[in-house]
Amino acid sequence: MENKRVILAVVLSLAVLVGWNFLFPAKPPAPKPDTAAQSQAQAPAPKATPAPKADPIAAFAPTPGKKVMVETPLYTAEFNAAGGVLSQFSLKNYRQTITNDSPLVDLVNAKSQSKAPLGLILNGSPTWQNVDWAIEGGDLRLGPADTGSLTFVGRMGDVTLKRVMTFSGAGYLIDEKLSLQNAGGAPLSSRLSMTVAVDRLSAEGDSYNPTQAAFYDTSGLELFSSEKKLAEGIADEKPVQWGSIMSNYFLVGVIPQTDNLHGKAKIEDGIFRVAVDKEGIDIPAGGRSDLDISYYLGPKDPKYLAAAPNHLSAAIDYGWFDFIAKPLLKLLHFFYDYVGNYGVAIILLTVLIKAIFWPLSHKSYKSMEQMKKLQPLLSQLREKYKDDRQKMNEEMMQLYKTYKVNPAGGCLPMVVQIPVFFGLYQALLHSIELRHACFIRYLPFTDMIWLADLSAKDPFYITPLIMGATMFLQQKMTPAPGDPTQAKIMLLMPVIFTFMFLNFPSGLVVYWLVNNVISIAQQYWMLNKKS
Numbered sequence: 001m002e003n004k005r006v007i008l009a010v011v012l013s014l015a016v017l018v019g020w021n022f023l024f025p026a027k028p029p030a031p032k033p034d035t036a037a038q039s040q041a042q043a044p045a046p047k048a049t050p051a052p053k054a055d056p057i058a059a060f061a062p063t064p065g066k067k068v069m070v071e072t073p074l075y076t077a078e079f080n081a082a083g084g085v086l087s088q089f090s091l092k093n094y095r096q097t098i099t100n101d102s103p104l105v106d107l108v109n110a111k112s113q114s115k116a117p118l119g120l121i122l123n124g125s126p127t128w129q130n131v132d133w134a135i136e137g138g139d140l141r142l143g144p145a146d147t148g149s150l151t152f153v154g155r156m157g158d159v160t161l162k163r164v165m166t167f168s169g170a171g172y173l174i175d176e177k178l179s180l181q182n183a184g185g186a187p188l189s190s191r192l193s194m195t196v197a198v199d200r201l202s203a204e205g206d207s208y209n210p211t212q213a214a215f216y217d218t219s220g221l222e223l224f225s226s227e228k229k230l231a232e233g234i235a236d237e238k239p240v241q242w243g244s245i246m247s248n249y250f251l252v253g254v255i256p257q258t259d260n261l262h263g264k265a266k267i268e269d270g271i272f273r274v275a276v277d278k279e280g281i282d283i284p285a286g287g288r289s290d291l292d293i294s295y296y297l298g299p300k301d302p303k304y305l306a307a308a309p310n311h312l313s314a315a316i317d318y319g320w321f322d323f324i325a326k327p328l329l330k331l332l333h334f335f336y337d338y339v340g341n342y343g344v345a346i347i348l349l350t351v352l353i354k355a356i357f358w359p360l361s362h363k364s365y366k367s368m369e370q371m372k373k374l375q376p377l378l379s380q381l382r383e384k385y386k387d388d389r390q391k392m393n394e395e396m397m398q399l400y401k402t403y404k405v406n407p408a409g410g411c412l413p414m415v416v417q418i419p420v421f422f423g424l425y426q427a428l429l430h431s432i433e434l435r436h437a438c439f440i441r442y443l444p445f446t447d448m449i450w451l452a453d454l455s456a457k458d459p460f461y462i463t464p465l466i467m468g469a470t471m472f473l474q475q476k477m478t479p480a481p482g483d484p485t486q487a488k489i490m491l492l493m494p495v496i497f498t499f500m501f502l503n504f505p506s507g508l509v510v511y512w513l514v515n516n517v518i519s520i521a522q523q524y525w526m527l528n529k530k531s
Helices: 003-018 227-232 319-339 342-356 358-384 389-402 412-429 462-477 484-501 506-528
Strands: 067-071 075-080 085-095 104-106 120-122 132-136 147-156 159-168 173-182 188-198 212-217 220-224 234-236 240-246 250-256 261-268 271-283 288-299 440-442 449-451
Touching: 067 147, 075 288, 085 288, 120 159, 173 188, 173 271, 188 240, 188 250, 188 288, 212 234, 212 261, 227 234, 227 261, 240 261, 240 271, 250 271, 271 288, 319 342, 319 412, 342 358, 342 412, 342 506, 358 389, 358 506, 412 506, 462 484, 462 506, 484 506
Parallel strands: none
Antiparallel strands: 067 075, 075 085, 085 104, 120 188, 132 147, 147 159, 159 173, 173 288, 188 271, 212 220, 212 240, 234 261, 240 250, 250 288, 261 271, 440 449
């Protein structure tokens, strides 16, 4: 097949791949127990193994409605004594918008606290309702190297729940040691749901940065972003290691450190709720059953996620091109450490990528030039064999062989670079560092905010329009296909790409724009240099 047809196929493939996330959102999340989960019937459990002997039950003095604060260098949290649930969790290093006086990101706002974030559901009954609770300890103010604990104690019939939560000033992880003590004369088999709840973590309808439920099960990371199905309630039937609600930049998750867990998710009253269920918790008469649980509320920063158990770091998913995205991110951070501007760092990274692919580009342009010289002969063959396509293709292949021209040589370098583009696309899309990272704050000669957030689209669409113009210029510099219809289709590609890039994060548009500008300069030099 002729060179231009191969190029057309590759470009169209690229267009489909680039637009995939936009046209086809990720598969919906699995349902987790909210109120619906609380109404599930208790399931029978396997025979209990010997449990630790229960501690003596101390004198109990309920402290209804009492609030306690935990402050670290990274966040401020407020807990309610009634069930040890969260009523606030503000991240000190992240604001809702790019303005300096913007409120801090609060992962537990007034709307979501009504769904009892970090609440426990025992045998279908929410432990934060109709249960007497007491709290041991007061407000905590922790330094970077400090740790501190709060203890919440509640009674449900013969069962005493003891939640000991430990906080660290160095991270976003909350570790809990849960004890279920049975003061009755008969053994109990219980089911426990560990829940998190959060308001929307991104703008409604944002296809590039959806709020979604996520589970890590035996198949790896499972993402569920269909709000229609989440509103109905969904479940991950495979055993899970953790469950969360997350966006590209933030995550609220529960990580029980035990086995035989199942996850559910649901949107209820506009709040995303996730629960991880543990069936068959056996508590002997006069005995105790213990469980370790961790919670993570914070940014999707690899440094902090790596400290969490059960592969929570898998929440940052770069897709098929993970092996490319990670080193590209390291290079991006390397450049940023020197220049202090992520926009400039993206430009430097683009220059480096183009330099690495220089030999391939050189071969591509040489192949295009050879194909340009063969166009008159190819046109003659088309005319001669216009009624016999098989014969025409045979003669064309013979012509390529005679002149030692590879018809796909002009597009193969493009194919090789596609994984790099998608790797960088995923890296920029999921990098918390690019959230609110400024490139050029104001539109030149104005006071209008422009590229002040590389994770957001260009508000004036200037960069995608210039990017489209550079693509059009590249098309004009490339030898035209012999088929006029095909040539017109090729000229439509800049329009298609411009449309797709209008709402792309501006950091990615900057990369593609700079890549085009360098390619134009490179193509001009290589096609016009003296032999």
